[in-house]
Amino acid sequence: MGEKSVEQPEGFGERLLGLLLDRAQQMPPQLIAPLIAEEVARIGGRDVSILLQDYAQELLVPLPGRKLHVSQPQPVADSPAGRAFLRAQIVEVPQADVGVRMYLPLLDGSDQVGVMALTLDTVGDDDRRLLRRLAGLVADMLITKNAYTDQFFLARRREPMSVSAEIQWSLLPPLTMSLPQVVVAGNLEPAYRVAGDSFDYALNDNVLHMALIDAMGHGLDAAVMATVAIGAYRHARRVFISLAEKYVFMDDAISQQFGPDHFVTAQLMHLNIATGEMELVNAGHPAPLLIREGRVVRQLESATTLPVGFGGELPRVKEHTLQQGDRVLCYTDGIIEEHVAGGEPFGEERLIACVNRLGEAPSEGMRADLRRLSHTLKRERGGRTSDDATLFMIEWRGGAADHLAVLD
Structure with missing residues (x-):
């Protein structure tokens, strides 16, 4: 040969x-x-x-x-x-x-x-x-x-893994999906002890459906609640059309199964990969960050919605329009609430500073960039991850939907 x-x-x-x-x-x-x-x-x-x-x-x-x-x-x-x-x-x-x-x-x-x-x-x-x-x-x-x-x-397992982490990893879709129009990538920490954080996505025709969740508590209880939330989300995604209906279905499932003292924060999105039009429901999460040309330009705000399980009203859906090349960074509160030296929370300003600093370097692709961000944030937090800390990023590339090439 x-x-x-x-x-x-x-x-x-x-x-x-x-x-x-x-x-x-x-x-x-x-x-x-x-x-x-x-x-x-x-x-x-x-x-x-x-x-x-x-x-x-x-x-x-x-x-x-x-x-x-x-x-x-x-x-x-x-x-x-x-x-x-x-x-x-x-x-x-x-x-x-x-x-x-x-x-x-x-x-x-x-x-x-x-x-x-x-x-x-x-x-x-x-x-x-x-x-x-x-x-x-x-x-x-x-x-x-x-x-x-x-x-x-x-x-693949390099150290003992908790039962809750085994459950969460079995729930996840592939960590990366890369298509000519859109790229998604996710990351869970701590990998071997994660409990209540999870994410899910699916591309149906031109609409990317995405959910990021954080179940209250720690350990197996949080993992079980996250499992119900993701299962309810997937069922709703395959039955309903609107983003608001997904929230209501998940809310009913959590409240009926676990009662009024339990909840799951959630971020739900629809992204039209042909037009860049995005719908957002934010139920208790930090607002996603809009990244353009490597820098955070603003938060993607949405109307206040109660966490899933509290029996909130039908949520109001916030609409945003992305530009080609825009990235949307979603994260759970474990990223910014971890305490650093001196006892103060890591905070959103430090997160944004890390994103901007890394954005000055040439991109090596979504998965590489998100992995580098995750590990940089962990170092900046002193190597500690006492709560679940999840990142999920979307990059909208736009363009015609009939390309057959897979890019990253």
């Missing part, structure tokens, strides 16, 4: 991808990666590794398995594997002895699953084309098999 032959890579590609597709349905999870390693070895590839992102989004950890090369975890922030992961691009590193180490992002649609690494003696365009397609198929298989094995979860 390499630049010497044009026909061989394509023929091999058909055989390799066809073999994987033919056997995927009946293949047990533990045999996927060894099969890939075997096939790559037949054309000169070696030291195949599958690296998955840990739950704290700090490391890419090797998936153990027969015939796989298991190395040390690679930092997401500063490694070739991390660059491939964050930028969703192939990264090639020439080796001191012979060959090229290739790092290929594993993309399930537009969500980054991890990275596949391997070494080839020489690399040509045919190799890159085939391996990019192979990486896409591997990512799809990992997502499919993840539904009925704990193998991938255990590889």
Whole structure:
């Protein structure tokens, strides 16, 4: 394989991808990666590794398995594997002895699953084309098999995880969705102890539906309440049309299940990805921040609405219009209420200052930018996250809705 032959890579590609597709349905999870390693070895590839992102989004950890090369975890922030992961691009590193180490992002649609690494003696365009397609198929298989094995979860978990955190992670949609018209990315802290925070989204036709919630309390009680809130939201999203009706349905579900002393703060949005028109209901959350050209220009205010579960009146929906390239940053109160040195809350002004400072650097894509913001905020808070602290960002890019390319 390499630049010497044009026909061989394509023929091999058909055989390799066809073999994987033919056997995927009946293949047990533990045999996927060894099969890939075997096939790559037949054309000169070696030291195949599958690296998955840990739950704290700090490391890419090797998936153990027969015939796989298991190395040390690679930092997401500063490694070739991390660059491939964050930028969703192939990264090639020439080796001191012979060959090229290739790092290929594993993309399930537009969500980054991890990275596949391997070494080839020489690399040509045919190799890159085939391996990019192979990486896409591997990512799809990992997502499919993840539904009925704990193998991938255990590889990603770097420390003990609370029951409430297990519940919350099982609720989440993919952390990133990237389309030509819109990009979304979310992040949960503390990754291994999160309880009441969660988010959800869905793109139905031209409307992006989004919800960010924070259930009162801590531990398992908060996780159970968040589960009911997200379940009610999804049901309402699939039945009702208006944003106000979603709020009412969630409010009824929480009040009937938990009584008048329990509540969930929520932020609900509709974004028309063709026009940039946004509807917002804010039920007890800090107002989202509108970011334009890397700087916070204002808060997206909305009419006062009681938290979900208090039996509030039908909420008034606030309308906003985004410009192409605008970002909307939503966050839970754990971000700004954490106490820093001296005992004062971190506060919104510090949050805005961090966003503006990071916005001065070139963007590396939504997921990379949000991850960098999350870790910067944690450092600014002295490394403490005593309450759930969640970030969720939307970038509206606009443009025609018939593009087929996936961008980030």
